[in-house]
Amino acid sequence: MSLDIDALLAERKADKRLRELGEHLRDLAYSGPGLATAIGAANVDEVLSESAMYAYAADVPDFARADAATVLGHLFVLNRPVPTKVIRGALGKGLTKSLDGLGLLAEADGVTTGRASLTPFRSQYFLSDRLFRSAGTSDVTVERPPQVVMPPHASTFALNAYLGDQPPGAFLDLGCGCGFAAITRRRSHTRVLGIDINPRAVAFSTANAFLNDVDATFAVGDASTVGPAETGGAVAGLAFNTPTGFSLGNAELEADRAMAMVAGAAQRLSATVAQAFVIVEVPQDFESAAEVLEEWFSGYGFRSVRTAEVESPYFRISAADVGRRRVPGRCLLLSDRTEADALLDALAARKTREVVGAVVTVKA
Numbered sequence: 001m002s003l004d005i006d007a008l009l010a011e012r013k014a015d016k017r018l019r020e021l022g023e024h025l026r027d028l029a030y031s032g033p034g035l036a037t038a039i040g041a042a043n044v045d046e047v048l049s050e051s052a053m054y055a056y057a058a059d060v061p062d063f064a065r066a067d068a069a070t071v072l073g074h075l076f077v078l079n080r081p082v083p084t085k086v087i088r089g090a091l092g093k094g095l096t097k098s099l100d101g102l103g104l105l106a107e108a109d110g111v112t113t114g115r116a117s118l119t120p121f122r123s124q125y126f127l128s129d130r131l132f133r134s135a136g137t138s139d140v141t142v143e144r145p146p147q148v149v150m151p152p153h154a155s156t157f158a159l160n161a162y163l164g165d166q167p168p169g170a171f172l173d174l175g176c177g178c179g180f181a182a183i184t185r186r187r188s189h190t191r192v193l194g195i196d197i198n199p200r201a202v203a204f205s206t207a208n209a210f211l212n213d214v215d216a217t218f219a220v221g222d223a224s225t226v227g228p229a230e231t232g233g234a235v236a237g238l239a240f241n242t243p244t245g246f247s248l249g250n251a252e253l254e255a256d257r258a259m260a261m262v263a264g265a266a267q268r269l270s271a272t273v274a275q276a277f278v279i280v281e282v283p284q285d286f287e288s289a290a291e292v293l294e295e296w297f298s299g300y301g302f303r304s305v306r307t308a309e310v311e312s313p314y315f316r317i318s319a320a321d322v323g324r325r326r327v328p329g330r331c332l333l334l335s336d337r338t339e340a341d342a343l344l345d346a347l348a349a350r351k352t353r354e355v356v357g358a359v360v361t362v363k364a
């Protein structure tokens with residue numbers, strides 16, 4: 001069952017209790033590198049981008065000797081059960097009480113599970129829904145509750161790598177999800193805010209602002225209509241990690257429509273820089289994703305449109321792969337490998353040259 005984030009926020013002193021949880025986690029130095037080491041991964045981006053794969057593959061540790069990062073990583077990133085008797089010893093009394101008091105732990109038959117995802121990134125933390133659960137090695141069950149709020153994942157990090165181009169004034173995190181971009185960027189801007197069409201995302205973002213003791217504002221809003229009335233005036237820059245994917249009926253949003261939303265929001269809010277992560281299907285009569293994006297943004301009068309292809313196997317089906325009918329093993333664009341044939345058929349029918357994940361930066 002997914003966490004009732006509204007009920008958590010409605011509890012007495014929820015803000016204070018979330019701040020205390022953040023302090024406990026920081027005191028423990030529970031961080032990305034600590035998590036990666038605990039799980040035996042090369043780096044934290046990989047664990048977070050492919051957490052279900054790690055949950056499938058990772059050995060079950062000897063929990064009697066496990067440290068805090070191992071226990072937290074199993075409970076909240078790999079979404080695995082941990083023997084209840086080891087929790088307090090590994091996490092300490094204060095953190096255990098804090099997690100329990102916020103309803104983030106569920107106990108049954110001597111084992112404890114997490115009731116949400118809790119992702120460390122540097123020394124910040126992000127609560128969100130869990131997308132799967134795992135009973136142990138070779139066991140992963142996908143969970144997609146209604147109005148699911150994703151943990152920070154590969155596309156979040158892909159966009160994040162370019163957000164240094166944002167101007168220092170007000171920053172709008174469009175489609176904020178769990179609030180990652182707004183919260184991680186707080187120190188670089190005069191103010192940060194986020195909107196999402198999903199009210200549960202707004203609730204998670206609000207909780208995460210408390211958890212990280214960051215001053216950020218989140219509200220329900222639609223990227224296709226958002227204007228200065230909802231954002232408290234103009235913003236200097238905005239970014240949208242768009243929920244685009246393959247047009248097999250599972251993309252939440254078509255890429256060209258997502259880019260129209262970004263362009264429209266930038267114009268209504270007088271933003272000088274707008275950035276987006278987007279999955280682009282490049283037709284055979286186009287040279288590259290950059291050319292497709294140039295066309296989509298033409299007509300808005302932007303001064304520049306710059307495309308950076310994300311060099312990651314997660315979001316790419318190269319022209320060579322399309323030609324030899326192959327979807328790379330680590331590609332995250334399929335929710336299930338059984339979709340591969342249907343996808344390749346659809347790409348061939350639409351005369352697609354390649355599929356590319358890209359970060360586009362437009363400047364007014």
Ligand SMILES: C[S@@+](CC[C@H](N)C(=O)[O-])C[C@H]1O[C@@H](n2cnc3c(N)ncnc32)[C@H](O)[C@@H]1O
Binds near residue numbers: 150195196198253
């Ligand atoms: C791929 S997720 C990105 C979440 C988060 N920003 C991140 O990078 O991890 C896309 C988010 O956009 C939101 N969304 C989709 N359509 C939207 C719209 N029209 N207006 C505002 N948010 C939207 C979804 O609810 C979802 O939270």
